[in-house]
Each structure stands twice: as structure tokens, then as C-alpha cells.
Amino acid sequence: MLPDDVRRLAEGLIADHLPGGGWTFAFDRAVRRAGACHHADRRITVSRHLAERAEEDEVRQVLLHEVAHALAGHRAGHGPRWRAACARVGHSGGRLHERPIAEDRARWVGTCPAGHEHRRFRRPERALSCGVCSRRFDRGALITWRRADPV
Ligand SMILES: [Zn+2]
Ligand SMILES: [Zn+2]
Known part of the structure; x- marks a missing residue:
């Protein structure tokens, strides 16, 4: 609405x-x-x-x-x-x-190499790195995305 x-x-x-x-x-x-x-x-x-x-x-x-x-x-x-x-x-x-x-509706779950979890409503179009691991974009902390389990 x-x-x-x-x-x-x-x-x-x-x-x-x-x-x-x-x-x-x-x-x-x-x-x-x-x-x-x-x-x-x-x-x-x-x-x-x-x-x-x-x-x-x-x-x-x-x-x-x-x-x-x-x-x-x-x-x-x-x-x-x-x-x-x-x-x-x-x-x-x-x-x-x-x-x-x-959170229920956050359909994408991303995990960085260190295991921090991130949630998004849509699959991000650009590569994102983990903001917990690094404040700036960091190729070593790239997030991989998968579809969240339905709730
Ligand atoms: Zn109430
Ligand atoms: Zn991380």
C-alpha cells in the first residue's frame, strides 16, 4: 500500500x-x-x-x-x-x-565466507561483500545468495 x-x-x-x-x-x-x-x-x-x-x-x-x-x-x-x-x-x-x-518475506539469504547471514527481499544485482567483515567492498568477503526456505 x-x-x-x-x-x-x-x-x-x-x-x-x-x-x-x-x-x-x-x-x-x-x-x-x-x-x-x-x-x-x-x-x-x-x-x-x-x-x-x-x-x-x-x-x-x-x-x-x-x-x-x-x-x-x-x-x-x-x-x-x-x-x-x-x-x-x-x-x-x-x-x-x-x-x-x-524477515518472513526476505526471500534471499546470503552468507559470507565467515558465515554472517544477510537477508534481502530481492536477489541483489551487484556483487555485495559482507558489511560485518569489512566496511568497504571486499572481494574476500563476497556474499553468496540462495533462496530462503519458505515460511
Ligand atoms: Zn498484540
Ligand atoms: Zn562476514
């Missing part, structure tokens, strides 16, 4: 389900989770990485998961209060979306 569309979707859901609560939306840079609910700041965030790659349905479910956290309160965790809030807002997916989305 385009960032503007994600923002519109998020602000619409906040207006529908959290009216007058002072909640706002922002992007974050997480790669290990799809979204987050920051109770102290009254802010719901979605990973930019997720937003770029996901369809509207998926982004909507991530947002609803966080909206349900906002409704249920910080202490509810993923317990009964949160599940009741999920039912109210129409969140279907349980905790499915807490998997590390960006």
Missing part, C-alpha cells in the same frame, strides 16, 4: 473505533513486528516495511489488532479483554500478524 493510503485507512479506523480518545497514527521502522500500540503516547504505529509490501486487507488487520489493544488497555495483553475488543472491531486474525513480517 502507498503510505498515504495506509495513513487514511488508519485514521479512519481510529475515528471509527477510538473517537475522541486523542489517538494518532504514525509509521515506525520495525522489521520484527507489524504494528504496535503505544498506550502512554496514545499512538498506533505500523511498520513501514509491512505497509510497503502488504495488501490493504493485511494492513487493516494489523491496525485492528492495535486498535483492540488501545480499547482493551495496556494490562489486557492478549487476554480475554483484548479478544473481546477484537470481536468488537472485527479483527479476525488473532496474533498472526505479530510474526516478523519483513
Whole structure:
């Protein structure tokens, strides 16, 4: 989805389900989770990485998961209060979306001669050397790429 569309979707859901609560939306840079609910700041965030790659349905479910956290309160965790809030807002997916989305979809795994692992969404077109082994391009630290196992 385009960032503007994600923002519109998020602000619409906040207006529908959290009216007058002072909640706002922002992007974050997480790669290990799809979204987050920051109770102290009254802010719901979605990973930019997720937003770029996901369809509207998926982004909507991530947002609803966080909206349900906002409704249920910080202490509810993923317990009964949160599940009741999920039912109210129409969140279907349980905790499915807490998997590390960006890494799940990183389809290429590269390994340098020293064994450092690197992940990319696409196979790099140019030869890359390992940034852990050497800060500059180094023929001795070339990364070899293979397709990641499906998850
Ligand atoms: Zn959660
Ligand atoms: Zn290395």
C-alpha cells in the first residue's frame, strides 16, 4: 500500500473505533513486528516495511489488532479483554500478524565466507561483500545468495 493510503485507512479506523480518545497514527521502522500500540503516547504505529509490501486487507488487520489493544488497555495483553475488543472491531486474525513480517518475506539469504547471514527481499544485482567483515567492498568477503526456505 502507498503510505498515504495506509495513513487514511488508519485514521479512519481510529475515528471509527477510538473517537475522541486523542489517538494518532504514525509509521515506525520495525522489521520484527507489524504494528504496535503505544498506550502512554496514545499512538498506533505500523511498520513501514509491512505497509510497503502488504495488501490493504493485511494492513487493516494489523491496525485492528492495535486498535483492540488501545480499547482493551495496556494490562489486557492478549487476554480475554483484548479478544473481546477484537470481536468488537472485527479483527479476525488473532496474533498472526505479530510474526516478523519483513524477515518472513526476505526471500534471499546470503552468507559470507565467515558465515554472517544477510537477508534481502530481492536477489541483489551487484556483487555485495559482507558489511560485518569489512566496511568497504571486499572481494574476500563476497556474499553468496540462495533462496530462503519458505515460511
Ligand atoms: Zn498484540
Ligand atoms: Zn562476514
